[in-house]
Amino acid sequence: MASLPPVGSRVSIRYRLPAGTTTPPLTDVIGELQAIDPVIVVRTKSDGLVEVSRADVMAVRELSVVPVRASEIRALEHAAALAWPGTEQSWQDGWLTRAAGGFTSRANSAVPLDFSATLAALPTIIDWYAERGLPPWLALPERLLPIRADGIKHTRVLVADLAEAEPDPSVTLMSQPDAGWLTTYERDVPAAVLTAVVDGEVVFASIGDAAVGRGAVTTAPDGTRWLGISAVRVGAEYRRQGHARQLCQALLAWGAQRGASRAYVQVLSENSGAILLYHALGFRLHHHHRYVDAVSLTGRSL
Structure with missing residues (x-):
């Protein structure tokens, strides 16, 4: 089943x-x-x-819990791209290309954010990534382009409305990830990639050496202020003790204080534990997206 x-x-x-x-x-x-x-x-x-x-x-x-228009998907994806933009960005015929030395899929993929984006731009995108020694991955939100390729890293984008909340003094908030944060995070991602944000604010939350997470507030083209929660990690010996929930609630409160009215998370579809956590926090499905190798699409037309 x-x-x-x-x-x-x-x-x-x-x-x-x-x-x-x-x-x-x-x-x-x-x-x-x-x-x-x-x-x-x-x-x-x-x-x-x-x-x-x-x-x-x-x-x-x-x-999705309520009907979602393609324009709403595009707006949210735009805010999310600004919140995880890599260390280099460029517009290529309606696509936002992002590069960060290969660290993370989000920071090293092109996403079709403008209505003008088509597959005609693929040769330019492929060349752009080749110049940087990177594979040309496309981040493809559903319904923005009629591409049937199955792709990899199928992801649920979940959203929730924000409300004002009191900050949790037991959760430390920093503008930069310190050595302790990076140790708990465990992933080999440079600080320059983690701190990158375009026209927004970023914060790094920690609960001692038990749990860490990242929050970024950016504004979509429709004016919505979004909080994106990412890089949530709980140390193996601290799991199933409520730390992830506590940390995310602190990030939600921080985002509301920064003027965000909605929040989103991007979760791999097979990550059932994270999906249950965010569901308990009130997040519900907005749309899906996946990654597709641009080279596999060459020769196709829309």
Whole structure:
């Protein structure tokens, strides 16, 4: 059976009907996921509660909680690109190309942020990355370009509304990651990549040597101030003690103080633990995105 998102998610489930049913053997139900065990329960707008046996499920797709326009995806992705821009950026025919010596996928990929972006720009993008000795990865949010390539690192972009909250004095906030922060983070990412932000503010949060995280506030073209939470890491010996939740709540409070009205996180689809954490904090799916090698798309046309 396909994996299920957390309870409370909006889903589309295709499942088998009982044998002997006169209607087609497969049908779909769309609504809010209410339970997943022992049977799946979905609350629909028209039919109330619909129960589905887990054994009968053929496919599951998580949907945004409310309808999301392509323009809203583009605006959020623009704010997110400013919050993780790499150490070098350039506009190439509607695409924002970012480079940072190969450290992190987000900081070393091109994203189509302008309506003018098409596959016609791929040769230029490929050359731009080749000049820097980097592979030409494309960061492709769904619905912005009709590209069917499966790609890698399938990611959920989750969002939540922000409200004013009191800062947590037990969480340390810094403008730069110090040695302790970098040690807990554990990833080999230069400070110059972590601190990079375009037209925004960045902060580094820590709870002693137990947990760290990064927050960045940037403004989308539609005027929305977004807080992006990233680089959340909890030391192995401190996990399942509430540190990640505490740290994220401190970052949410910091973002609200900086004028952000909404927050987002970008989570790999297979990272079920992080998805459950952010879901508990009120985040819900906005859209999906993935990474595709630009070379694999050469020769195609929109």
